[in-house]
Amino acid sequence: MERTAADAHVPGAQVPEGGPGGSGLMPGPLERAVYGLFVSSSLDLAARHGVFARLAEHGPSGTAELACALGLDEDTLGRLLTVLRAFGVLTADPRGRYSVPAASLPFLDPRESRYLGGFLRHLMESTTERLRRLDACLTLGRAGAEAALAEPLDEPFADLYRDAESTDRFLDAMWQLSFDVSAELVELAQLEGARHLVDVGGAGGPFAVAALLRHPGLRATVFDLPQVGPKLAETGAAYRLGERLSFSAGDFHRAELPAGDCLAFGYILSDWADDTCLDLLRKAYRACAPGGVVLVMDRLFDESGYLPPATAAMNLAMHVETQGRHRTGAHYLELLRAAGFTGCEVRHTSREKHLVLGRRAAGPGGAER
Ligand SMILES: C[S@@+](CC[C@H](N)C(=O)[O-])C[C@H]1O[C@@H](n2cnc3c(N)ncnc32)[C@H](O)[C@@H]1O
Known part of the structure; x- marks a missing residue:
């Protein structure tokens, strides 16, 4: 013994x-x-x-x-x-x-598929390092901290994608965090009539792959920074998705988004302040076919404004890793409506990532996607 x-x-x-x-x-x-x-x-x-x-x-x-x-x-x-x-x-x-x-x-x-080792490693290796900057944020404010530290607090991707190993580790962590819950999100999104999903910042494809596996008539484009391309190609090959899964390299701050009838944002808007979210959602509105949908998939604070604890913790991480924050479902509904979407609603999964859905009204002919 x-x-x-x-x-x-x-x-x-x-x-x-x-x-x-x-x-x-x-x-x-x-x-x-x-x-x-x-x-x-x-x-x-x-x-x-x-x-x-x-x-x-x-x-x-x-x-x-x-x-x-x-x-x-x-x-x-x-x-x-x-x-x-x-x-x-x-x-x-x-x-x-x-x-x-x-x-x-x-x-x-x-x-x-719910294994969290990769996410844990990301927290220990990347987030822990960044949390050290909280002290400066607390005493000097974010802008003051950036000046004092002589580095931007909110450009994690240049650092995360600095080499192949770090890129791989981050994209693996995102896959582990997002793939399993994506099956539930795909069901909640009711994509039966959709033909072309554009997954904005879709990373190695966790949501796009789950959607393609569930809907054989669908094709998907992941729009992301160029460094992500090789990982998405690996995923496409592993799942034998052929031409149904494609990659479009670009910067969503500079470029318009590829056109589709379903525009998805998984763990994207929580990286950005409200005005940038609104810009991105307006781009999504322009890219979305009449009758199509936009899917915002993210952690949500509940009505208490401070729970669940994981959202509270990651909201703090957002402060030193991004320009963003976590929000309530009601906050995302406001953003979606401000961008022009209608029929907006919050749908909860059994996990930490939920869906806030908006619709672009059908055209004069009333054609749904
Ligand atoms: C937090 S990850 C989310 C990944 C995935 N959507 C998910 O739900 O797991 C953010 C993604 O946004 C992408 N991204 C960040 N800045 C971007 C930009 N300016 N243009 C396009 N993609 C960007 C990153 O490369 C990364 O894949």
Whole structure:
């Protein structure tokens, strides 16, 4: 039986799924806030070194077994696993063998489409670095911080696309974040009559691919920065989409958008301030065939204005990574209406990315797309 010193006071205890309450030293939410850094780091390291993949494939395993199978230092791994267990990310049986709770497995097993290892890595490597700039924003304001740091806070893509490895990592993270939920979004969008989807800033194609898989009569164009082209070509080949999936390289601030009867913005408008969103939506209106639709797919704050917690967290990241913010559904409805769309409505998925849909009124002939 493998036990660590930290386990000793709770022999064989099963940590409830969802994590323990406070230790008694301080309230649970405060304790998790103070020590969350250690949990995120441990989670990222465990994911990168295959701990969750191993547990998912081989079932419950102890520290020594995991360290041996993965070629890791047993002492360090033991401490890391102890953190994950103490905070409820892992459970352990009376023999000290660790497991991933069933509810977390779809997010931690790399074979699953909801696997979040890539997103986690992006948070740890890119976002963490950028969060250091918050202090300057807080004391000097954003404009003052940009002047003091002598760099723009809101041009992440030049940095993210600086080389092939970083480009790949970012686009993989976007795929992991967006592909799984896209099946739900495609259903909610009711694209049955659509013929040409234009996915603005569509990245490696998570939404476009989900739409093409669901609707055989549809073709899709991903409009994005040129660096994204090779990744989209790989995706198209992997899913054997041939000419149904094409790439159009461009800058949506400078160019008009390709014409289509469905214009999609997935995690795009949250990168930009309201006036830029309005410019983009007006371009979408011009590019959209009469009777066509625009799809805004993003995290939404609920009516409380501060929940869910993940939206609150990413809203802070937006402040140092982009010019944008997260918004409520009502806020997006206002933007869509201001750009000329009608019949606008919010449709919720079961996940963190939701749909706000607008329609371009059919022409005088009344032709729907
Ligand atoms: C946050 S990602 C969203 C990716 C994808 N739509 C999704 O939902 O997962 C933002 C995307 O916008 C693209 N993008 C950023 N600035 C752009 C610009 N000026 N013109 C075109 N695409 C741009 C990026 O390359 C990236 O693919």
